[in-house]
């Protein structure tokens with residue numbers, strides 16, 4: 001494809017105007033929104049309002065007057081349609097790691113007599129580490145089975161199957177409905193990590209019959225660094241599952257200050273401590289970037305951007321090997337290519353304004369966020385990548401120093 005042809009695709013892109021909802025630095029092609037979403041243009045004013053007006057002037061009154069107390073549920077209601085959930089099945093709280101802990105513990109408690117958390121090797125580290133931490137202190141085993149053998153490995157010892165829907169390295173995507181149905185056939189609960197899915201690919205938790213899910217707020221949801229995470233519990237489980245972190249904000253009546261814990265009937269039971277209001281304000285502004293955006297067009301554009309990148313890179317960079325599924329229907333919205341010297345190649349690329357990331361030991365990873373990535377961005381990124389490789393620019397010793405790229 002020529003650059004003019006890529007630009008012609010932008011000219012007919014129904015989402016081209018949505019890029020204006022973001023503030024992107026000049027001279028940068030940002031292909032890392034799968035790790036940290038770009039800054040929404042509305043966020044600085046929204047955060048300033050929360051700080052200056054709601055906190056500065058409203059002071060403690062803002063818990064009620066500015067709706068702070070309802071923020072975990074209100075912000076969750078904006079996430080729910082992106083993950084195929086009802087508003088009353090989602091809450092925003094804590095980090096993804098903490099939410100994994102809460103839901104794994106609740107799932108184990110709900111399946112007495114079963115002691116296995118089933119997952120795959122190479123799942124995102126925090127998912128594995130949280131499960132391992134639980135196993136270290138209890139009669140629980142973490143069983144990690146390669147993804148093509150997961151379904152046959154779900155037996156009556158498995159309490160919960162914990163998988164990341166879109167793999168953080170390869171972008172390979174599980175068939176949510178099929179794996180969930182297999183877990184249920186064996187009597188296990190299904191917990192999905194949607195960190196690389198929410199806002200990037202169609203997700204239908206309710207339609208798939210999923211039980212539990214978690215996900216990050218700072219990736220495709222554009223909530224900013226360290227944004228609070230979300231947590232989903234299917235409505236049919238709400239009254240049955242409780243958080244092991246029985247903090248006062250999950251209490252049925254926190255402001256009666258009673259001595260004994262009793263869980264709230266709603267998703268608020270999954271809160272632990274006081275909600276992070278500044279982070280919630282930024283996340284709310286991040287989720288608002290999806291307002292009025294046609295979901296089908298959004299996800300189709302994500303696939304088209306990634307398809308274009310694969311085609312251009314494969315045509316021009318023979319030293320790279322595709323490490324993501326070629327079939328767009330089987331992957332999320334990022335693409336990885338393998339190269340023995342991926343680290344210095346990515347460092348050289350970032351130096352030229354194309355920001356992707358490196359995943360050890362050998363992956364160049366590029367995220368395509370259809371809200372703000374253009375076809376021209378993709379074409380130019382492939383062009384600059386080809387130049388970095390052809391010129392040997394990446395061989396410069398300064399690109400080999402670790403720590404230059406996160």
Ligand SMILES: Cc1ncc(COP(=O)(O)O)c(C=O)c1O
Pocket residue numbers: 095096097098124126127164168193195196216229
């Ligand atoms: C699949 C997945 N789960 C969890 C996390 C991070 O969890 P936390 O926000 O608790 O650091 C990431 C971060 O990249 C991730 O990719």
